[in-house]
Amino acid sequence: MTRDDFIAVENFSFFYGEKQALHDIDMAIPERRVTALIGPSGCGKSTLLRNMNRMNDLIEGVRHRGDIRLNGHSLYDPKVEVISLRKRVGMVFQKYNPFAKTVYENVVFSLRVAGRNRKRELDEVVERSLRSAALWDEVKDRLHDSAFGLSGGQQQRLCIARAIANQPEILLMDEPCAALDPTATLKIESLIRELKEQFTIVIVTHNMEQATRCSDRTAFLYMGRLIEYGDTKQVFENPREEETEAYISGRFS
């Protein structure tokens, strides 16, 4: 039984200082599905994504209106500890960013900071996460080498393994393939399709085909507003809004 409004964005507006980046967004993101956020640069899709684990808190002078609920609980509840929230919501960044540590230590980082240091548990987590990230076979012999020795695509998959090591409920991906070549991109995409069995995935992408290939639902944002939101198939094949059609047919980007 999965929830259709696992992430419920309710009338959400967001401001960087005086500049309003999001205008009254309302959307419900279903559990264990891949939801793609598309839209031209500066449309607010990354801002929306980064609000789902409150990464925007790290920026100064931001404020918001409305609410985002995870599984029914408000993110902005004063009782919510941001640190534990981020343990529930993993994140993969546009540019792969492994730490200057070994492959192994990169994967178990989230466990280490949670104070979980039992070797057996860590070993299991490393294998499971790397297998989930389809990286195990490639790196199992060099778990204790620097993560920087991996190729770009491997490093990004390592970042995904790192993000899922602590088994979050949600995985946010901010243009995860932007810095990768086509082969690596295809690998990540097939990985995303596998990972949705376990995680609720929200992915920001500029790549229309990527959205069609791996997402179930697609939201089109434009100028900080949610223009259209629906099943991917419907949005791409039969968009309801004119702007959506203009965007996906490449008339502006």
Next chain:
Amino acid sequence: MSSTPPSSPDPKRFEVSKGTLWLDRAMTQLIRVGGLAVILAVFGIFFFIVKEILPLFTSAEVEAEKVVETPGGEALVLGVDEWGEKPFLYRGDGEVVVVDMESGERQVLPVPSLEGVEVTAVAYDAVKRRVAVGLADGRVGSFLVNYETEFDDEGERTIVPVVEPEPWFEVSLGDGPVTALSYGDGGSSRMIVVSRETGLAALRLGQKRALIGKPKLTLKDTTDLGALFDAGVTSVVASQNGEAALVAGDDGEVRYFQVENGEIVLKQTFEPFEGEAPVRMDYVFGGVSVAMTDRAGEQKVFSLFRPEGSSERLFGQTKEFDEVGEGTSIFAPSLRNKSFLTGGGGKLSVRHLTSGATRWEGEAEFEPVAATIDGKSEHFFLAGGSGQIQRFHFDDPHPEAGWRAFFGKVWYEGGEEPVYQWQSTGGSDDFEPKLSLVPLIIGSLKGTFYALLFSVPVALLAAVFSAAFLPHDMKRVVKPAMEIMASLPSVVLGFLAGLWLAPLIEDKVPSILLLCLSLPVAALIVGRVWSLQPMQVRQKFEGGREWMVLVPVLLLAGWVAWSLGPVLEGIFFVYNDPATGREIADFRLWWPQATGLSFDQRNSLVVGFMMGFAVIPVIFTIAEDALSNVPKTLTAAASALGASRWQVVWSIIVPVASPGIFSALMIGFGRAVGETMIVVMATGNTPVTEWNIFSGMRTLSANIAVELPEAAPGSTHYRTLFLGALVLFMLTFILNSVAEVMRQRLREKNKLV
């Protein structure tokens, strides 16, 4: 359809303008020249310093001149003028023979008072150029050989030797001819020690001031030393202050007599050589140390010092030299420093008392019976058994230098044991320079240690706070403020340290101890209490503004600690005055009593604070830059993985920034080691060799600043200061090299692609 004809492209569009090329080449060359100039400048400084110190490590150079024959038999006394031009010989008869070493001319000066007497014993004092003679009839007397300089119209110098007789004195004690004597001249108090065939006497002379002419020497009293003596006398020597005498007996024992309350008393009896009496006892320049030589040629130096637990200055062995060689031994002290020429049976060696080093060794062309060194220590002379005189040109500008003198423990005159000591200049000509660099190196390291002890935690924690916690708007204020702190002139800091801080905290040590304890504890307690507060409370100060809660608590804790200081002092730091039995609560008195270490007002604590103050901005700025430059993608990734702010700092930011932090520490270290003004003004500049936090220090850099203006260029002192500079240079050089290697390793380990 009309189409505009394609305009033909500019054929010069691929050319690079001459100006661009020329500028590019010129700048490349300019930068290359600049870089080379920097390297050259550093090497230039290095070579200059090395050039200045190299002479310190060269040994003496001696050049023999040709032998001048003076017929007339064996010389008993050989003396020379200040410039080493006209040595004189005395053979125990009624005349003095002066030889001009340039022309070989001889000049015979009769000594009127010696007409018709039989001389049986002779002694020579090179300092006063006095020949003392003892006669067969038991009388003793003396004459001076003076050299007067005259300048003719062309400015040519001529040296005219003059003999100045002195009165005779009857020795009322003992019988027979005088066998040995020694004349000790301390100006107003003089003593002649006379040994006769039977009997040993000390004559004390006094001066009577006459209305006209020279003061008249009179015999004050005669003391019978024979009563305290039951052995045959082998040699005697009176001290140069005329207050003491050493007499060696044929039983191998040496007796030390001294004037005490107007009486001559036996102070000490000691045996320098086992069973063997010294055949020579000669004072080294300065009159504190006596070189004793036995028949076999063994040589030991005994100095006056206060042994531990004794209230009197007694003789003790401080140095032992190699054997001088068998045969008639000679001895001539330098009149400039602690060097002396000695030898036996034709062997010669120049030795230096302080370092115990042999500066030069050689063989004489004839077996010398007497030797002397001129007043400038530029020549020495030997006289042979048949009246030969030979001059040696002697060049040893830095006899007191050497590895042992600079870096080893040395037993100085008057000291009870070998020590590391720096005391480069003294009040008198016969001062023995103490040139150990060890106290200065210790001082430099000590000042640096205490400065870093204070500044490293403060600066690094501040840098972490500023880079990872502080909101941007505040960081924009804090960072430039810290950088302004770095530009404070160190002379201002030194002034503040010495004249404001030192007196301020002198009697507040217990308060400071409490402060060091209470501030971190208060911070930890605040942290703990804060983490137990509900989110709603904590959110009000989120994003790096938590310090607003911490600071008032810290101020309060600081104030409480400061005011509780005297209470602590009253409980733990109570001084018990041994004289009155009163108890005084004063840390300044308690510390020396409890630990045996000293307490100075200008101490390492003050330097630690102030130099720390100078070092903090340096470390802070560089470390903060390194920490701030850690890519945001990494910190964001760590935050997204659920790391707390501190975990992000500790596991991500600090490792990545570690090479930069390491550089910051090293530059801070370099700043502290080389810092001069603050230590000059705030330490008292005592060159002590200890790590006591409540005493001062003298650093290598402060030492150069304080003493170089007063050091004569080219002198040992001057070159030793340069040696100090080289040590400082090497210290920072080696440290920086090691640091660079370590920094590269850290960077390799934490490198970002």
